Amino acid sequence: MSIKRPFYEDGLKFQCQGSGNCCTSHGEFGFVFLTLEDRRRFAKHLNISTAAFTRQYCDIKDGVWHLKEDPKNPDCMFLKNKRCSTYEARPTQCRTWPFWPEVLNPKAWKSEVASFCPGIGKGKLWSKEEIETIAAEDAENASRFGT
Ligand code: SF4
Numbered sequence: 489m490s491i492k493r494p495f496y497e498d499g500l501k502f503q504c505q506g507s508g509n510c511c512t513s514h515g516e517f518g519f520v521f522l523t524l525e526d527r528r529r530f531a532k533h534l535n536i537s538t539a540a541f542t543r544q545y546c547d548i549k550d551g552v553w554h555l556k557e558d559p560k561n562p563d564c565m566f567l568k569n570k571r572c573s574t575y576e577a578r579p580t581q582c583r584t585w586p587f588w589p590e591v592l593n594p595k596a597w598k599s600e601v602a603s604f605c606p607g608i609g610k611g612k613l614w615s616k617e618e619i620e621t622i623a624a625e626d627a628e629n630a631s632r633f634g635t
Contacts, residue, residue: 495594499615501608501613502608502609502610502612502614503612510582521552521633522555523580524538525632526580527546580626587623589627592619
């Protein structure tokens with residue numbers, strides 16, 4: 489019996505090029521979902537209470553908090569001059585990009601990631617172990633959405 493090797497067995501090259509492309513809405517990847525920990529980190533960064541941050545910057549859909557969206561502008565509201573203006577406090581969903589479990593397959597990687605992210609194939613070679621650690625962090629984070 490052969491064990492199927494993941495397409496990233498030999499690692500994947502990725503280095504953020506600062507394009508800001510991942511910070512604009514891409515259909516199903518449109519929402520920036522937030523755990524309580526994400527909202528607390530944001531609030532601390534902005535020097536306001538978590539309740540105030542949630543009131544001002546968040547919406548809830550199906551019990552899950554996400555950053556508010558402007559229907560006329562697909563960009564994240566924290567994207568300023570193509571840069572994340574809250575980079576140090578960015579949510580886990582943003583930190584773990586592009587190693588999300590749902591795009592770690594050859595088809596999604598090619599069509600949904602490499603097609604709009606200029607960092608794919610550049611710079612640091614991430615090992616299989618590093619990729620899986622980040623993907624696991626993203627999955628663990630996603631399991632806490634709505635808290
Ligand atoms: S919080 Fe920052 S990194 Fe995340 S989508 Fe918004 S601008 Fe991009």
